[in-house]
Amino acid sequence: MADLDTRPREDAGDVRQPHLGPLGLARFAWRQLTSMRTALFLLLLLAVAAVPGSVLPQRDADPAAAARFLDENPGTGPWLDRLGLLDVYASPWFSAIYLLLFVSLVGCVLPRTRAHLAALRSRPPRTPRRLERMPEHRQDEVDGDVDQVLTAARRVLRSRRFRLRDDGDAVSAERGYLRETGNLAFHLALVGLLVAVATGGLLGYRGQVVVPVGEGFANSLSRYDTFDPGTWFDPVDLPPFRFTLDSLSVSFEESAGGNQFGQPRDFEAQVTLVRAPGDASEQVTLKVNEPISAGGAHIYLAGNGYAPVITVRDGNGDVAYSGPSVFLAQDNAYTSTGVVKVTGARPEQIGLRGTFLPTASANPEGFPVSVFPDARDPVLLLQAYTGDLGLDDGVPESVFSLDLEGLTEVTGDGGRPWLTALRPGQTAQMPDGAGSVTFERVERFAGLTVRSDPTKGAALVFAVLAMLGLVASLFVPRRRVWVRAVAGPAPGRTLVQVAGLARGEDAGLAREVEQVAAALSAPLAAGADVSTGGREH
Amino acid sequence: MIDETLALYSDVLVYSAMAVYTLAFLAFTVDLSRQGRAVGGARASAADRESRLVPTAASPASAPAPSASTPPVLGESDSLITAGEGGDGLAGDGVGAGGGPRRAAGVAVSLTRLAVAVHAAAVLLRGLSAGRAPWGNMYEFAVTGAAVVGVVFVALLAVTSRRGLDLRYLGTFVVGPVLLTLGLAVSVLYTESARLVPALDSYWLVIHVSVAFVSSALFTIAFSASVLQLVQGRREAAVAAGRPPRRGAFMAALPPSRELDRAAYRLIAVSFPLWTFTLVAGAIWAEVAWGRYWGWDPKEVWTFIIWVVYAAYLHARSTRGWEGNRAAYLAIAGYACVLVNFGGVNVLVPGLHSYAGIG
Ligand code: HEM
Numbered sequence: 001m002a003d004l005d006t007r008p009r010e011d012a013g014d015v016r017q018p019h020l021g022p023l024g025l026a027r028f029a030w031r032q033l034t035s036m037r038t039a040l041f042l043l044l045l046l047a048v049a050a051v052p053g054s055v056l057p058q059r060d061a062d063p064a065a066a067a068r069f070l071d072e073n074p075g076t077g078p079w080l081d082r083l084g085l086l087d088v089y090a091s092p093w094f095s096a097i098y099l100l101l102f103v104s105l106v107g108c109v110l111p112r113t114r115a116h117l118a119a120l121r122s123r124p125p126r127t128p129r130r131l132e133r134m135p136e137h138r139q140d141e142v143d144g145d146v147d148q149v150l151t152a153a154r155r156v157l158r159s160r161r162f163r164l165r166d167d168g169d170a171v172s173a174e175r176g177y178l179r180e181t182g183n184l185a186f187h188l189a190l191v192g193l194l195v196a197v198a199t200g201g202l203l204g205y206r207g208q209v210v211v212p213v214g215e216g217f218a219n220s221l222s223r224y225d226t227f228d229p230g231t232w233f234d235p236v237d238l239p240p241f242r243f244t245l246d247s248l249s250v251s252f253e254e255s256a257g258g259n260q261f262g263q264p265r266d267f268e269a270q271v272t273l274v275r276a277p278g279d280a281s282e283q284v285t286l287k288v289n290e291p292i293s294a295g296g297a298h299i300y301l302a303g304n305g306y307a308p309v310i311t312v313r314d315g316n317g318d319v320a321y322s323g324p325s326v327f328l329a330q331d332n333a334y335t336s337t338g339v340v341k342v343t344g345a346r347p348e349q350i351g352l353r354g355t356f357l358p359t360a361s362a363n364p365e366g367f368p369v370s371v372f373p374d375a376r377d378p379v380l381l382l383q384a385y386t387g388d389l390g391l392d393d394g395v396p397e398s399v400f401s402l403d404l405e406g407l408t409e410v411t412g413d414g415g416r417p418w419l420t421a422l423r424p425g426q427t428a429q430m431p432d433g434a435g436s437v438t439f440e441r442v443e444r445f446a447g448l449t450v451r452s453d454p455t456k457g458a459a460l461v462f463a464v465l466a467m468l469g470l471v472a473s474l475f476v477p478r479r480r481v482w483v484r485a486v487a488g489p490a491p492g493r494t495l496v497q498v499a500g501l502a503r504g505e506d507a508g509l510a511r512e513v514e515q516v517a518a519a520l521s522a523p524l525a526a527g528a529d530v531s532t533g534g535r536e537h
Numbered sequence: 538m539i540d541e542t543l544a545l546y547s548d549v550l551v552y553s554a555m556a557v558y559t560l561a562f563l564a565f566t567v568d569l570s571r572q573g574r575a576v577g578g579a580r581a582s583a584a585d586r587e588s589r590l591v592p593t594a595a596s597p598a599s600a601p602a603p604s605a606s607t608p609p610v611l612g613e614s615d616s617l618i619t620a621g622e623g624g625d626g627l628a629g630d631g632v633g634a635g636g637g638p639r640r641a642a643g644v645a646v647s648l649t650r651l652a653v654a655v656h657a658a659a660v661l662l663r664g665l666s667a668g669r670a671p672w673g674n675m676y677e678f679a680v681t682g683a684a685v686v687g688v689v690f691v692a693l694l695a696v697t698s699r700r701g702l703d704l705r706y707l708g709t710f711v712v713g714p715v716l717l718t719l720g721l722a723v724s725v726l727y728t729e730s731a732r733l734v735p736a737l738d739s740y741w742l743v744i745h746v747s748v749a750f751v752s753s754a755l756f757t758i759a760f761s762a763s764v765l766q767l768v769q770g771r772r773e774a775a776v777a778a779g780r781p782p783r784r785g786a787f788m789a790a791l792p793p794s795r796e797l798d799r800a801a802y803r804l805i806a807v808s809f810p811l812w813t814f815t816l817v818a819g820a821i822w823a824e825v826a827w828g829r830y831w832g833w834d835p836k837e838v839w840t841f842i843i844w845v846v847y848a849a850y851l852h853a854r855s856t857r858g859w860e861g862n863r864a865a866y867l868a869i870a871g872y873a874c875v876l877v878n879f880g881g882v883n884v885l886v887p888g889l890h891s892y893a894g895i896g
Pocket of ligand 1: 037101473
């Protein structure tokens with residue numbers, strides 16, 4: 001049945017190795033690489049290689065977790081890292097596997113495409129001599145001469161959408177070329193998908209920014225907290241939109257008990273957007289599953305949290321700082337941590353380190369914790385440091401942590417660290433005239449992702465093509481049917497053989513052959529009982 | 538916003554469904570053991586093995602007798618359906634291997650239908666109680682997923698029996714896992730009915746997850762067929778070697794391993810495009826929700842792994858030396874990945890998809 005296939009052959013020739021020159025060796029290697037067995041092996045290897053990335057923290061998805069893992073595993077961590085296990089999907093070995101797979105795919109699919117195009121242009125193959133050796137076979141004796149039977153066979157097969165070839169005393173017919181077309185389209189679409197994904201990564205970018213309520217954002221590189229450009233990305237391509245975050249409403253589960261209590265329910269931001277300088281401003285709503293599109297980029301609501309508004313007076317009594325500071329949530333009850341760096345404080349700079357509890361309570365050990373994510377009873381806990389914040393040496397600094405080198409902790413009675421707990425509106429004086437801290441009120445902030453991927457439409461088109469091709473490849477039956485007519489023993493009678501062959505699993509082949517045989521028996525032998533005809537052997 | 542009465546009714550219905558499934562499971566098991574004894578008795582000698590391939594008394598009278606002189610098969614072109622037309626030794630239409638009616642199997646199927654109906658009602662009420670699709674946390678995934686397995690199985694039984702084919706032998710191996718899943722759901726995963734977290738609040742949840750359910754249900758049934766295929770294959774080898782196995786008489790009531798292989802393939806061939814759709818729909822949703830269609834999140838990784846392993850299975854079936862048992866091992870490996878994806882990844886691995894709602 002191999003000649004129904006345009007699949008690569010898996011014949012013994014692959015194994016035999018006659019004297020091989022360099023060219024022969026290359027051809028041998030190529031044939032191995034493009035064999036079905038190699039494709040199978042590489043597919044399985046790809047599946048196995050993808051596993052570690054789901055178990056170990058990945059730098060790409062969660063850099064903080066990867067860094068923590070390295071800290072916690074000083075022995076094995078660096079080794080795993082060197083092997084690429086903390087960045088599996090960008091590692092050389094993972095790339096090698098899928099690139100080899102796709103080379104194999106192309107090497108396998110191109111010759112098949114050529115063969116298939118040839119098959120599309122040529123007639124069905126000749127009729128085998130011994131039809132009774134085919135997987136499906138019926139034989140019957142009918143009224144009519146050979147020509148009449150063959151004419152009927154042509155009519156029947158054509159109406160069943162077969163392509164025909166007259167072959168002397170037989171008709172050879174084939175249908176279902178779409179199966180192979182679909183299979184080739186599927187495999188080629190996978191190549192297209194890979195190319196689209198790769199170029200999208202090169203051309204696109206992804207930036208993240210935290211915006212407190214009431215503040216604005218103008219799209220430029222310097223405004224992002226983190227920015228990941230593709231290699232071919234050009235900053236002039238950033239669309240010149242800007243917006244203001246007018247409000248952010250957040251609600252949490254209050255009625256259901258158990259583990260559902262306190263789960264987030266609704267996040268919704270109101271934004272005033274100006275798509276390009278000179279455009280009119282628009283009011284738009286931004287929700288978790290409803291990004292805003294602006295000039296080829298999309299803006300996503302990725303996270304939210306609290307930004308306590310803090311005012312700091314320095315040792316001279318001047319307001320050295322006043323504004324919202326972003327505190328990042330550490331748990332489901334939004335216990336949040338953050339820092340305030342007061343570079344303008346005199347005589348010394350001031351650093352504050354704090355924990356914000358939206359709904360404060362004490363746990364059984366007496367430590368303050370947050371018990372609900374909404375701001376029901378907000379409390380801000382603060383520690384203070386004075387000295388040099390180390391921001392002038394040009395080394396980029398995280399806005400979420402203090403570099404304690406060069407700082408002295410402010411201490412209170414008996415040399416213990418000074419710690420204060422403030423409710424909105426309250427002010428605490430720091431010891432020794434170092435200044436004061438006021439917790440004015442609390443705002444929310446929105447964590448926003450801005451993303452552009454110019455090829456995602458192409459990726460979707462290839463994905464859809466692949467699905468269509470796959471369905472055709474799996475469900476369109478590819479069949480050959482032959483009808484041979486030979487003059488029967490009695491005059492005016494003809495022996496008819498009908499045989500069928502399918503590619504792959506084909507549940508309907510038997511029925512097809514059965515029905516063709518029945519159709520040939522019926523009209524010629526007028527009045528013959530179709531249902532019992534054609535079953536003699 | 539949550540209708541707690543409906544949620545309570547849903548819980549009660551889940552327990553009721555479990556009770557009926559248990560009865561169905563027992564009935565299927567009784568049927569299997571009876572069939573096994575009958576077939577086993579009818580084929581004491583290894584020579585009788587042929588009778589499994591060529592219909593004898595075991596085959597329903599309605600089927601036309603196939604040719605005993607059929608020449609050797611050239612390719613895999615015969616099929617479940619032709620087999621149903623008389624090519625195998627499967628008992629159909631309520632006729633047992635011993636020639637008597639399979640009363641237990643009939644009872645089992647009726648019970649399964651009832652259990653599935655009750656189960657489906659439980660899922661419906663759960664969804665109504667929260668006013669959304671009933672798959673927002675692990676408990677609901679498990680209960681709804683099991684319901685889909687039940688519905689798909691009942692539908693398969695109906696479709697195949699109309700084509701003169703009997704899949705009831707799979708009953709024990711489908712109802713058993715459904716029952717286990719429900720047990721796990723009510724004992725470990727139980728979560729109160731509630732609204733969704735914002736990330737899940739999208740119509741993509743309905744599209745992506747419902748197709749994933751149907752696909753997983755088909756993989757589940759295919760998995761049962763593959764396991765049986767391996768067991769049956771070993772049994773056939775033993776019989777061929779003249780060592781009729783002493784235990785597991787019920788296996789004699791099941792179709793030959795080639796037939797089970799084909800059944801598994803059919804199911805996976807239908808399920809694979811559905812899983813492909815799940816993957817693509819998930820990517821589209823991720824693009825909408827998180828601003829990237831692919832980010833190698835653990836859930837995405839495992840969805841991809843499952844896809845690749847079943848693609849390998851489909852390849853294996855047309856690679857020389859990999860058909861039959863080796864392909865079955867791949868199908869089983871693929872299903873193991875489905876389980877990891879559902880159980881392990883949701884609970885153990887933190888990621889964007891951690892909506893388990895437990896712990
Ligand atoms: C990215 C890697 C690949 C994936 C995901 C993949 C997937 C698939 C799937 C799902 C099928 C089943 C469709 C059907 O049976 O009609 C299939 C069939 C096929 N694949 Fe691939 N494939 C890949 C690479 C390759 C390679 C490298 C080769 C060549 C060696 C290849 C050759 C074939 C052939 C010949 C068939 C048809 C089998 C048949 O008709 O029975 N594939 N592939």
